[in-house]
Amino acid sequence: MKAIILILLVALTFAACKKGGVGPYQSQGVIIGVFSGLCPKDLRCGGVEITIKDDPTKNPPPFYYIDTALTQLGISANAKFPINVSLNWKHDTTSTYYIIVTSLKVD
Numbered sequence: 001m002k003a004i005i006l007i008l009l010v011a012l013t014f015a016a017c018k019k020g021g022v023g024p025y026q027s028q029g030v031i032i033g034v035f036s037g038l039c040p041k042d043l044r045c046g047g048v049e050i051t052i053k054d055d056p057t058k059n060p061p062p063f064y065y066i067d068t069a070l071t072q073l074g075i076s077a078n079a080k081f082p083i084n085v086s087l088n089w090k091h092d093t094t095s096t097y098y099i100i101v102t103s104l105k106v107d
Helices: 001-015
Strands: 027-035 047-052 064-066 083-091 096-106
Touching: 001 027, 027 064
Parallel strands: 064 096
Antiparallel strands: 027 047, 027 083, 047 064, 083 096
């Protein structure tokens, strides 16, 4: 009888456990547009504009730039904005306002 209770207790413990952690994407974001303005020759500017929801960065900017074309992200060049996305990203160490997207999925 004790063995049955012990087995039942262990089974209920495992059944009650949930797998922790985050999903396959660390953040949710919204692509708000593409900036293609003219810039001085040696100055980096422009790109895909994206806001990151719940950005963990201390004092984050209102949006970041991604130095990649929409089509390189798997999004049609004719897509209508805003575009909700899930993404994995990291800060680009060469600029405060740029991020590097390692994976992206249109929601």
